[in-house]
Amino acid sequence: xxxxxxxxxxxxxxxxxxxxxxxxxxxxxxxxxxxxxxxxxxxxxxxxxxxxxxxxxxxxxxxxx
Amino acid sequence: xxxxxxxxxxxxxxxxxxxxxxxxxxxxxxxxxxxxxxxxxxxxxxxxxxxxxxxxxxxxxxxxxxxxxxxxxxxxxxxxxxxxxxxxxxxxxxxxxxxxxxxxxxxxxxxxxxxxxxxxxxxxxxxxxxxxxxxxxxxxxxxxxxxxxxxxxxxxxxxxxxxxxxxxxxxxxxxxxxxxxxxxxxxxxxxxxxxxxxxxxxxxxxxxxxxxxxxxxxxxxxxxxxxxxxxxxxxxxxxxxxxxxxxxxxxxxxxxx
Numbered sequence: 308x309x310x311x312x313x314x315x316x317x318x319x320x321x322x323x324x325x326x327x328x329x330x331x332x333x334x335x336x337x338x339x340x341x342x343x344x345x346x347x348x349x350x351x352x353x354x355x356x357x358x359x360x361x362x363x364x365x366x367x368x369x370x371x372x
Numbered sequence: 373x374x375x376x377x378x379x380x381x382x383x384x385x386x387x388x389x390x391x392x393x394x395x396x397x398x399x400x401x402x403x404x405x406x407x408x409x410x411x412x413x414x415x416x417x418x419x420x421x422x423x424x425x426x427x428x429x430x431x432x433x434x435x436x437x438x439x440x441x442x443x444x445x446x447x448x449x450x451x452x453x454x455x456x457x458x459x460x461x462x463x464x465x466x467x468x469x470x471x472x473x474x475x476x477x478x479x480x481x482x483x484x485x486x487x488x489x490x491x492x493x494x495x496x497x498x499x500x501x502x503x504x505x506x507x508x509x510x511x512x513x514x515x516x517x518x519x520x521x522x523x524x525x526x527x528x529x530x531x532x533x534x535x536x537x538x539x540x541x542x543x544x545x546x547x548x549x550x551x552x553x554x555x556x557x558x559x560x561x562x563x564x565x566x567x568x569x570x571x572x573x574x575x576x577x578x579x580x581x582x583x584x585x586x587x588x589x590x591x592x593x594x595x596x597x598x599x600x601x602x603x604x605x606x607x608x609x610x611x612x613x614x615x616x617x618x619x620x621x622x623x624x625x626x627x628x629x
Contacts, residue, residue, distance in 0.1 A: 313416040313418070314416070328419075332419030332420055332422075333417070336419070336422055336424075337461060338417050338424075338461070339414065339456075339457035339458070339461045341453055341457060344450075345453065346456035346457055349460065364416065364457075365416065365417050365419070366414040366415060366416060366424075366457055366461070367414065367415065367417030367422070367423075367424025367428070368412055368413075368424045368427055368428035368461060369413045369415035369427060370388075370389045370390035370391070370392075370398075370412070370413065370427060371389060371390055371411050371412045371413025371441045371443055372388030372389075372391075372413075372441070372576075372578035372579065
């Protein structure tokens with residue numbers, strides 16, 4: 308399955324958003340997620356199934372004005 | 373004390389956390405500014421680099437409140453989704469709502485802004501809208517549920533100070549009870565003092581401190597300016613006039629008939 312993570316195409320064997328995040332190295336990181344422009348809360352990641360072509364955003368705290 | 377929604381703070385200076393020469397200088401500048409609120413943002417995180425994690429750890433150690441922004445959002449949808457993501461990560465209902473309408477000036481899309489403010493206010497967010505000094509827009513934002521306004525002084529990062537004094541005075545006069553925080557364009561401490569002198573409640577500074585030759589010293593200078601400006605406003609500044617008015621009494625002047 309090919310998914311677009313933060314603007315980069317990735318191959319993933321996992322379907323659940325939580326598993327994809329672990330696969331990509333985000334375990335224990337303070338991040339927030341969105342799929343296809345919709346916010347997905349931490350508690351909802353396990354039952355959020357991704358499909359081919361989905362767009363995933365993984366955001367973290369950053370400097371801001 | 374300054375009340376922002378249910379929160380009361382002593383400092384009338386808010387500090388942005390971007391564009392400092394190093395994290396250590398940022399931390400020192402925050403302390404020197406005596407601010408109680410810093411702005412933060414959300415950006416794409418790499419699973420390999422995890423640069424956001426160190427930043428978040430640094431900010432938490434500063435012991436100040438955070439005001440997350442929706443910087444970079446150009447639509448209502450983007451801003452609302454970013455606000456949801458920020459609320460989860462930062463654990464605060466506060467959101468500095470930015471919906472950018474024009475890339476050269478970074479001026480707000482006030483139509484998208486009011487719509488996003490309405491949605492987020494209904495969802496329980498405490499919205500700090502980055503807006504212009506326009507009175508009608510301000511009224512719409514308040515009707516949408518905002519209880520703080522953040523009018524720009526000048527375009528973000530421009531350092532030009534308060535471009536429309538008349539407009540800001542009118543905003544202050546029309547909404548005397550609404551906290552006004554000048555959000556953008558402040559370049560030097562005198563601009564900040566001027567904002568407070570004309571009755572604005574606080575200023576948010578980022579570039580003017582972060583990009584100064586000595587950011588920590590500049591942060592301290594802004595802290596003094598904001599305190600002086602507020603004290604001046606409370607002391608009741610005189611009205612400007614067009615002609616001279618002698619300050620020394622004229623009665624008893626020598627060499628006059």
